[in-house]
Amino acid sequence: MKIAIVGTGYVGLVTGTCFSEMGIDVTCVDVQDTKIEKLKKGIIPIYEPGLEDMVHRNYTAGRLKFTTDLKECLDDVEVVFSAVGTPPDEDGSADLKYVLEVARTIGCNMNKYVLVVTKSTVPVGTAQKVKSAIQEELDKRNVKIEFDVASNPEFLKEGDAVDDFMKPDRVVVGVESEKAKAIMERLYKPFMMNNYRLIFTDIPSAEMIKYAANSMLATRISFMNDIANLCELVGADVNMVRKGIGA
Template sequence: MKIVVVGTGYVGLVTGTCFAEVGIDTTCIDIDQKKIDKLRVGEIPIFEPGLEEMVKRNTQKKRLHFETDIAKVLDDAEVVFIAVGTPPDEDGSADLKHVLNVAKDIGNHMSSYTVVVTKSTVPVGTAKKVNEAIQKQLEIRGEDISFDVASNPEFLKEGAAIEDFMKPDRIVVGVESDEAKHTMKQLYKPFMLNGHPIIFMDVPSAEMTKYAANAMLATKISFMNDIANLCEILGANVNLVRKGIGSDPRIGSRFIYPGIGYGGSCFPKDVKALIKTAEENDYKMRVLEAVESVNEHQKTILYQKVENHFGRENLKGKKIAIWGLSFKPQTNDMREAPSVVLIKRLLEAGCKIAAYDPVAKEEAREMLGDSIEYKSDQYEVLINADCLLIVTEWSEFRFPNYRVMEKLMAQKLIFDGRNILDIEKLKSLSFNYHCIGLNAHKLNGSLELVEVM
């Protein structure tokens, strides 16, 4: 079987590479020649653990190919994945121009039956538009070639995408014909051998499944952040509350960690798009509107803590150290990162900022320019810092050398936006510590108070 994946962004590159890994002849297409040239020699544009090695291995084995011209590879392709970006428009709706442009290219060059699969996250009804775009080009050509359009949403977590693709907890495929179902079943057969389920459904339901999944996870995060803020006001410990509710199997322990808001390429965009889709159909997604509102507010929480401590009038000239810039660990993705909102607020207040992130320095520089200093070491940013802000929960930040920290910092003051540090250790060293969902200065005893009898 030969397949084509159009788009070499996060989803497209992971998808194409993982299919090649199980022996499927795969060609990835992108219009950016420089990007394709780099991919051919194993240089990848994103940070994803394990991906670079897999790209190099499959390129050397000649199972993975990179091209710019889709016309060259459509002749013998049985499946074509559309995995291009769907950025949000100003009104929050998904911009489908890239998806539909690919559909037109397919219609212009296909020569035999093909299953065209939307892998990009797209609103319900997009497959129908893709179908119409392909059919229109075939009619212009005067060709009568059969094809199917299927929906196969991705459920990849940045930082664990290879594992998610190779060992999926479910594969969702929307189809409208037995032939398309058979083709997709054959394609995913290597991934089903270990019992990973493939769920076939109609195309609109598959399109909705992706949005519903991300919206639910975003809801859990915003709900927990709201609870955390109330815990702090009332004197409760959100970490203990989280353990208490997370043990309920109806709720579960995942996505209920308090913090400074979600970001990335999926949750913010998909929540906005689902709200917009509802508006276009005269319906209000009241819960999701609240989810988005809570998240936007939560991105300002750490700044508010800093302002409350120093006073707005005293922030000018303060040196702020920041650990973590990417929206989550194990990725260099800066899209909708809470760090950007935080840093802009601090700069507006006149602060001087030095930041460190293990992999996202260049991506941050593209968004923030030289308005802040970028350091290559987590301790270098602490020199003469008036406070430290922990923004991303990279593993290397969890057990820092506190003795080194207190020697470097002008003030022993930490604002932990991810609740990852040892509060008892910090207390013993007389650090002034602020985190999310609990008032650290009013707590007695350890955070780990839970006893299971």
């Protein structure tokens, strides 16, 4: 199976490398020439335990490739993951210009079916915008080519991202067609051998799960900070309390 990952930042590089470790043929795409050249030389832009060795091993084996040109690999891949940045806009909302730019590039250059999967953290409704952007470009070309969109949010912790990807507590995938579901099942099958959970939902629910999970984690941190303050007042050990409630 051949896939492309657009964006070689924290999420994109970890995702692409881990998929290649499981035998998938992966092409990582980034617009930054210098970053791609460094990756080809084995220079990793981020530090994650185990990632550098995994990149070297799979690049040498030919399962992991790096390029600046998405067009050159579109005809060969079955799935394109969009893992580009979504920086906050002036009003605090997620800036989707890079996500939609990827969608338009796909629509301009695709010649066969492709499943476009959003991996970036994006607001609910983004997949529909991606779908519309691709269709607009196909309409401009006056061609009819089948495609699907999906949402596959990431749940990676810095410092433990490789383990989180290789041994996921759950994989959430939002789809709207049986074909897309079958492709994602095939892609994640190696990870499911150890009974890790593959949860299929509709696309808006998958997008919402990511934001809800982030909010829940922030709430837990805030809650434990208050519990720590209370522990100081009453003479309790917050580490023991954390261990007790976490169990």
